[in-house]
Amino acid sequence: MSKDADVIVIGAGIVGAACAHALAQAGQRVLVLDDHRGGATAAGMGHLVVMDDNPAELALSHHSLEQWRGWVPHMPADCAWSACGTLWLAANAPEMDAALEKQARLQAYGVAAEMVSASALQALEPVLRKDLTGALKVPGDGLVYAPNAAQWLLNQYPQAIQVRQVAAVDVEEPRVRLSTGEWLKADAVVLASGIYATQICPELPIRPKKGQLLITDRYPGTVHHQLVELGYVTSAHHAQGPSVAFNVQPRPTGQLLIGSSRQFDDTSVDLDPHMLARMLQRAQHYLPGIGDLNAIRCWTGLRAATPDSLPILGAHPQRPHLWLAVGHEGLGITTAPGSAQILAALMTGATPPLDPAPYSATRFAELS
Amino acid sequence: MSTQTPTHTLTVNGQTIAVAHGTTVAAALAIAGNGVSRISVSGQARAPVCGMGVCQECRVWVNGQRRLGCQTLCAAGMEVVSTHNTALGQML
Numbered sequence: 001m002s003k004d005a006d007v008i009v010i011g012a013g014i015v016g017a018a019c020a021h022a023l024a025q026a027g028q029r030v031l032v033l034d035d036h037r038g039g040a041t042a043a044g045m046g047h048l049v050v051m052d053d054n055p056a057e058l059a060l061s062h063h064s065l066e067q068w069r070g071w072v073p074h075m076p077a078d079c080a081w082s083a084c085g086t087l088w089l090a091a092n093a094p095e096m097d098a099a100l101e102k103q104a105r106l107q108a109y110g111v112a113a114e115m116v117s118a119s120a121l122q123a124l125e126p127v128l129r130k131d132l133t134g135a136l137k138v139p140g141d142g143l144v145y146a147p148n149a150a151q152w153l154l155n156q157y158p159q160a161i162q163v164r165q166v167a168a169v170d171v172e173e174p175r176v177r178l179s180t181g182e183w184l185k186a187d188a189v190v191l192a193s194g195i196y197a198t199q200i201c202p203e204l205p206i207r208p209k210k211g212q213l214l215i216t217d218r219y220p221g222t223v224h225h226q227l228v229e230l231g232y233v234t235s236a237h238h239a240q241g242p243s244v245a246f247n248v249q250p251r252p253t254g255q256l257l258i259g260s261s262r263q264f265d266d267t268s269v270d271l272d273p274h275m276l277a278r279m280l281q282r283a284q285h286y287l288p289g290i291g292d293l294n295a296i297r298c299w300t301g302l303r304a305a306t307p308d309s310l311p312i313l314g315a316h317p318q319r320p321h322l323w324l325a326v327g328h329e330g331l332g333i334t335t336a337p338g339s340a341q342i343l344a345a346l347m348t349g350a351t352p353p354l355d356p357a358p359y360s361a362t363r364f365a366e367l368s
Numbered sequence: 369m370s371t372q373t374p375t376h377t378l379t380v381n382g383q384t385i386a387v388a389h390g391t392t393v394a395a396a397l398a399i400a401g402n403g404v405s406r407i408s409v410s411g412q413a414r415a416p417v418c419g420m421g422v423c424q425e426c427r428v429w430v431n432g433q434r435r436l437g438c439q440t441l442c443a444a445g446m447e448v449v450s451t452h453n454t455a456l457g458q459m460l
Contacts, residue, residue: 217434218409218451
């Protein structure tokens with residue numbers, strides 16, 4: 001049986017697209033399978049944000065953002081790149097201390113980050129509530145419209161990347177069985193289908209973390225930066241129970257995209273009005289006038305969360321020829337480029353741009 | 369038995385029209401010859417589609433507030449403006 005490609009990538013979201021792109025760059029012939037059901041890439045906010053909960057996250061997000069900044073000048077306008085930067089908002093003295101600590105961590109890593117006083121913050125974003133203590137500005141952050149960015153990545157190497165709209169239902173590596181019953185063969189298979197990867201690999205230690213978003217009508221010039229509460233790190237990121245945090249983006253269309261909520265193990269795509277209300281109350285707490293805006297749509301999505309919030313990148317420890325690029329939780333758009341480079345390097349024997357150890361599947365007992 | 373249907377006089381994009389009681393703002397736009405309710409982000413003309421408040425294509429200004437044209441009944445003295453006829457950008 002002749003092979004259908006050098007590598008089959010399952011999932012055409014941002015992570016699968018970036019993996020296909022990196023593998024094509026490394027000279028591989030790639031077949032990408034996607035069933036168009038829409039995953040976290042289609043549902044997410046598309047933020048490109050340096051995150052620093054731990055050194056491995058900082059290394060991956062910082063390296064990835066440099067890749068993004070290299071890509072975006074070449075992307076078409078419909079990828080909606082915006083170099084808006086992030087303002088991490090401090091509501092009180094302890095959060096201001098947290099901002100200073102964050103600034104020190106980022107600067108030590110070479111990431112530009114500047115403190116913004118309360119009065120300077122009001123000048124930057126006049127619609128914020130007036131009693132905030134200040135903010136940390138990270139000017140290198142930005143945002144994209146991720147579905148189009150993924151499509152752009154897949155289009156970059158038309159000779160090397162082929163995309164097929166079909167559901168992959170089983171892997172007996174290095175073969176993939178389709179919903180049509182057909183088997184496809186390659187040298188290696190990459191699983192990059194977010195939370196749906198558990199349907200093919202139930203042993204993966206990833207859990208759905210549902211999120212809800214709301215987008216408004218167009219109100220250009222209302223806010224200028226991505227606005228995130230510093231409490232985000234403590235109130236939402238590490239929480240086990242349902243949580244909300246204030247996160248608003250000024251989309252290039254003039255719309256405001258409002259997040260964010262987190263609920264574990266709810267796999268329904270239904271809106272949860274209670275969580276949505278909590279999320280919007282949180283947004284109103286920071287942007288008092290936001291309730292007067294016209295919302296035009298809200299939706300849900302599922303993040304694929306690992307126990308330590310880092311993605312799983314590299315070989316499946318028990319299944320030769322099966323490679324994993326999953327578990328990016330809420331940071332998949334940001335970290336897709338670095339994740340793909342690490343995976344492609346491991347697969348082709350090249351030197352990864354970062355130490356791949358923190359992202360290895362062997363860190364989980366279920367997989368080692 | 370015949371009764372005179374009450375009418376309301378309102379302005380649609382500056383044009384004064386009279387419509388029957390019970391007419392929606394979306395219908396008033398069409399009556400006024402303004403089939404285009406708004407312009408999409410990519411510059412395409414949009415018109416009301418669903419008539420039930422779901423498609424969001426009939427978003428218009430009604431007396432200075434954003435409303436769904438298909439879910440709003442005309443009233444006397446109402447001022448209706450298509451969103452592409454106004455400066456986008458209403459500060460909070």
